[in-house]
Amino acid sequence: MFYNEFLEHIFKRYSGNVKLELNRMQGLLNDMGNPERKLNGFHIGGTNGKGSVCATLEALCRESGLNTALNTSPHLINYNERFRINGKEPSFETILNTFLRYENLFDKWEASFFEITTALAFSMFSEHNVDVSIIEVGLGGRLDATNLFIPDVAVITNIGLDHIKTLGGTLEIIAGEKAGIIKEGIPLVLGDIEDSPRSIIEAVAKAKKVPVFRYKRDWQTSIRNDNLTGINFDYSFGNYEFPNLEANLMGEHQAINIGSALTAFILYAEKKKLPVAEEVIRKALQHISWKGRMQLLSQKPIIIIDGAHNVHGVKALMSTLEKIFPNRKVKFMVSILGDKDYKQMLSLICPKAEQIYVARNQSERAASVEDQVAVIEEYNIPYKTAPTVAEAYSLAVKECKEDDILIVCGSLFTVGEVLEIPKDNA
Numbered sequence: 001m002f003y004n005e006f007l008e009h010i011f012k013r014y015s016g017n018v019k020l021e022l023n024r025m026q027g028l029l030n031d032m033g034n035p036e037r038k039l040n041g042f043h044i045g046g047t048n049g050k051g052s053v054c055a056t057l058e059a060l061c062r063e064s065g066l067n068t069a070l071n072t073s074p075h076l077i078n079y080n081e082r083f084r085i086n087g088k089e090p091s092f093e094t095i096l097n098t099f100l101r102y103e104n105l106f107d108k109w110e111a112s113f114f115e116i117t118t119a120l121a122f123s124m125f126s127e128h129n130v131d132v133s134i135i136e137v138g139l140g141g142r143l144d145a146t147n148l149f150i151p152d153v154a155v156i157t158n159i160g161l162d163h164i165k166t167l168g169g170t171l172e173i174i175a176g177e178k179a180g181i182i183k184e185g186i187p188l189v190l191g192d193i194e195d196s197p198r199s200i201i202e203a204v205a206k207a208k209k210v211p212v213f214r215y216k217r218d219w220q221t222s223i224r225n226d227n228l229t230g231i232n233f234d235y236s237f238g239n240y241e242f243p244n245l246e247a248n249l250m251g252e253h254q255a256i257n258i259g260s261a262l263t264a265f266i267l268y269a270e271k272k273k274l275p276v277a278e279e280v281i282r283k284a285l286q287h288i289s290w291k292g293r294m295q296l297l298s299q300k301p302i303i304i305i306d307g308a309h310n311v312h313g314v315k316a317l318m319s320t321l322e323k324i325f326p327n328r329k330v331k332f333m334v335s336i337l338g339d340k341d342y343k344q345m346l347s348l349i350c351p352k353a354e355q356i357y358v359a360r361n362q363s364e365r366a367a368s369v370e371d372q373v374a375v376i377e378e379y380n381i382p383y384k385t386a387p388t389v390a391e392a393y394s395l396a397v398k399e400c401k402e403d404d405i406l407i408v409c410g411s412l413f414t415v416g417e418v419l420e421i422p423k424d425n426a
Contacts, residue, residue: 003092006099007079010113020143028109028119029148032102035119035126036149039069041133042264043149045141045181046157046191047174048313049257052249053155053191055290056261057134062087063284064274069125069133071146073117076292076416083121085128087289098123114138118145132268142180152271153264154181155189157257159197160312161341171197179204187267190214191260192253213237213263221259223252226323228296231255237263242278247285250294250304251320258285292415294320301400305408305415309337314345317409318352329354330405333396335389335414338367343375345410350379358385359392361413389417 001009029036042057044050051072061068067086075081080089098120099106106116118138125133135151137144159175175197182188182201188210190198198214205212213219219237226232230248233255235241247258262281269276294317297303308317321330332353336342349356356376360366369385376383386392393408400406408418 001096001100003079006092006096010099010116020140022143022145022148024109024111025115025118025145025148028105028111028115029122031105031108032119032123035122038126039122039130039133039135039149040152041069041135042268043135043137043146043151043154043181044157045137045144045155045178047160047178048310048316049157049191049253049260050136052254052257052288052290052293053157053261053264054134054136055288056247056258056285057265058084058087059284059288060261060265060281061132061134063280063287064269064277066131066274067128069121069128069130071118071121071125071134072136073114073138074412076412077420082117083124085124085130090124094124095120112145115145122149137178137181140174140177140180142177144180147181150183151186153187153189153267154183155191155260155264156181156193156201157191157260158312159193159201160310172200175200176204182208182210184208185210187211187213189219189260189264189267192216192256213267215256215259219259219263221255223255226250226252226320228299228302228324233258235259235262237266240266240276242281245282245285248288249290250296250324251316252323253316253320254294258288292412292419300402301397301404301406303397303400303406303408305418307412307415308345308409309340309411311341311344311348314348314409317407318348321352321407325405328405330407331355331357331396331400333357333359333389333392333406333408333414333418334372334410335359335361335392336367336372336410337361337363337365337413338371339365340367340411342367342372342410346372346375347379349409350376350381353379353381356381356383357392357396358383359387359389359414361389361411361417363411363413366411366413389414390421393418393421 044053058070070084135146179201222234224232234243292307295305308314358372
């Protein structure tokens, strides 16, 4: 079975089985010998920033000499991206062999695409005897397939309105779902969360006798500088004071994400009696590997791709752009999913835009070009359209002057399609 056949096989055969409940996943893992029970580490939930926290934790753990495993979603280009062992993606052969070993169990339990992916991660990670696993929640938390993993530290990054048809239409309801990853006695790190949803999370934590380490109360970050090379910020947590940290991620929101990861790492290190060395932390933050999030593709013109795919993410993106490029209009290339609040997302983008290039990405859920353009026209912003992301991006790049700024955003599908374009064709 080749790569494309494998993907088509698991998508077609299992993608219709999405059902948020854990009995099926529990049965599957029991039959597999419970590989998740051999793992320890971190469980990362929240609306946005989960991947950045995961990637930062991976960098911190690897720089500390630990053998690491990382499971994130979705992938941008290749399915293999969802897994990293010691910083490297496993080969397709390794993934396929693991799948074939358990295919009869996947059939027995009618496992969904995400359940299979999570089970593959648990199996591969346990077979490699990694020291620490970093597991990103797929959707919500309470009934997510990853929630059978028992971590040493949990993180909830933030709470925003996303996946409202599945998780609920208020921040408080969504917070209740995200709080489902809280487990008896397991320390919880909270990022920047509004008072009302945070109170929901903290009530669950209190009932489960969980120590909570909250942003601004227990740990702090203070941004010093934010530019195209990354951020400089101060971090403090208890007796730990790390001034003027430098990280290769852009945006004030990334200082908070990195701070969440640092706090979780310190808690883990203290539990495992590992050293927390400032020089190790400083080195790790220079080598965070995370594609498609405020990623700089070009300096002249400046081209940045960002996976902002909901209102909460676009707000963070626009805040970052205003800090790095104050009072400066920029060009955008967008393609947004139709089941997101694309009208509100575009209403945030348009005031900063001098021109917008619009396309429809390859997702079945993508908003039509016409629907996106209808919003842009309300703001009288010049725009051009193209049938595909690749064509819209190529047109935008072709029309950029050397001193222009082009931002690609709207969906991780859009970012992935841009990253797939051969450089010579861009």
